[in-house]
Amino acid sequence: MSECTHDCSSCSSNCSQRSRESFLAALNPQSSVKKVYAVMSGKGGVGKSLVTSILAVLAQRSGKHAAILDADITGPSIPKAFNIHERAVSTDEGLIPATSKSGIDVMSLNLLLENETDPVIWRGPVIAGAVKQFWTDVIWKDVDYMFVDMPPGTGDVPLTVFQSLPVDGIIIVTSPQELVSMIVEKAVHMADMMNIPVVGIVENMSYFECPDCGKKHSIFGESHIDELAAKFKIPSVSKIPIDSSLAQKVDAGQIELFDGGWLDSLSSTL
Ligand code: ADP
Numbered sequence: 001m002s003e004c005t006h007d008c009s010s011c012s013s014n015c016s017q018r019s020r021e022s023f024l025a026a027l028n029p030q031s032s033v034k035k036v037y038a039v040m041s042g043k044g045g046v047g048k049s050l051v052t053s054i055l056a057v058l059a060q061r062s063g064k065h066a067a068i069l070d071a072d073i074t075g076p077s078i079p080k081a082f083n084i085h086e087r088a089v090s091t092d093e094g095l096i097p098a099t100s101k102s103g104i105d106v107m108s109l110n111l112l113l114e115n116e117t118d119p120v121i122w123r124g125p126v127i128a129g130a131v132k133q134f135w136t137d138v139i140w141k142d143v144d145y146m147f148v149d150m151p152p153g154t155g156d157v158p159l160t161v162f163q164s165l166p167v168d169g170i171i172i173v174t175s176p177q178e179l180v181s182m183i184v185e186k187a188v189h190m191a192d193m194m195n196i197p198v199v200g201i202v203e204n205m206s207y208f209e210c211p212d213c214g215k216k217h218s219i220f221g222e223s224h225i226d227e228l229a230a231k232f233k234i235p236s237v238s239k240i241p242i243d244s245s246l247a248q249k250v251d252a253g254q255i256e257l258f259d260g261g262w263l264d265s266l267s268s269t270l
Contacts, residue, residue: 025132025164028094031140033067037199037270038148038161039171042183046175047204049077050246051263052149053255055171056104058267060256064144067097070108071131071161072151073122079110083253088112094139102256107138124156131157132164145270154190162194169199169270172234176206176220181228188232200236200266201229208242216241236266 027033037055041048052068059066070078079085082100088111089096097105109130122130140146148165151157161167172187174180184201191198203225207216219242229237240246240262249255 023163024166025136027135028137028139030093031138031143033140033143033146035144035270036146036148036165036167037169037171038150038158038165038167038196039173040150040154040158040187041152041173042179042186044075044152046152046173047202047240048072048152048173049081049149050250050255051171051173051202051204051240052147053078053081053250054258054263055267055270056145056147057102057256057258058263059145059147059270060102060104062267065103065105065142067105067140067143067146068107069131069134069138069146069148070106070110071134071157072149073109073127073130073157074151076108076110076149077250078106078149079108080253081250081255082106084108084111086111091139094137097138097140100256104256105140105143107134127151128156128160132160135165154186158190162190162196167194167196169197171266172198172201173204174201174225175204176218176223180224184228184232188234198232198234199269200238201225201234202238202240202263202266204240205242206239236269238263238266 039048039052049072056066056068068078070076084098084100084106086098088098088107097107098111099105148161150161170191172184174183188198203223206223207218209216226237246258249258
């Protein structure tokens with residue numbers, strides 16, 4: 001078999017690339033999205049939305065146009081971090097995403113709810129359908145980098161995202177308290193099955209840096225993330241400390257003002 005050129009139209013081979021392409025959902029005709037990265041975690045509360053937000057802010061700061069597709073339907077925290085409270089506008093052409101202060105486009109189910117505190121009591125396939133519609137029905141204008149904030153775990157919605165969206169890479173977020181090795185292994189296997197590379201792993205709440213002496217304390221024990229990354233050949237490892245100012249910025253809807261270079265190296269590889 002000749003080497004893959006990633007152009008299925010001129011090749012008859014039935015490889016995994018082709019089977020993935022046959023599931024891909026079409027974008028709205030007015031949309032253009034150059035790169036798509038999915039941000040995953042094993043469970044909720046580890047900082048997946050924070051990492052998604054920081055990566056979008058870094059891309060936007062570098063002069064690119066960033067967007068966030070909030071696929072964490074039942075726990076959407078992206079609009080709050082960017083202080084977005086208005087409802088999305090629907091037109092004949094499609095749904096218009098909300099735009100953050102610095103120009104990041106955001107679509108989240110919270111922007112479609114009558115009341116943003118309403119709970120979403122939907123079954124998996126309905127949620128997966130809504131996420132797919134965020135890709136097909138929203139007008140994503142001239143987006144260079146889209147970051148998808150995935151729901152925790154490896155269930156229905158991640159599967160739909162990986163099948164329907166042309167995801168270029170996966171970023172795994174963990175925290176030191178978790179059964180990290182099992183979570184990473186599951187995510188890596190899912191990525192392998194979908195033929196999508198894991199481009200980075202982020203250990204959030206990795207350590208606490210003493211504001212007086214600068215010493216780093218591993219509050220939750222020593223990190224094993226570097227060994228895991230080496231084992232699974234994940235090219236980029238990042239660590240974010242426990243930082244109360246980060247939590248305050250998220251709470252105040254000011255994540256665009258965050259200060260810290262923890263994800264600079266990962267961001268520069270995307
Ligand atoms: P997930 O998306 O994984 O559910 P979030 O990103 O919403 O998690 O983070 C959960 C909570 O923890 C949020 O209130 C967030 O502000 C806080 N948080 C996340 N990472 C940090 C950190 N490194 N330092 C301090 N607070 C953090």
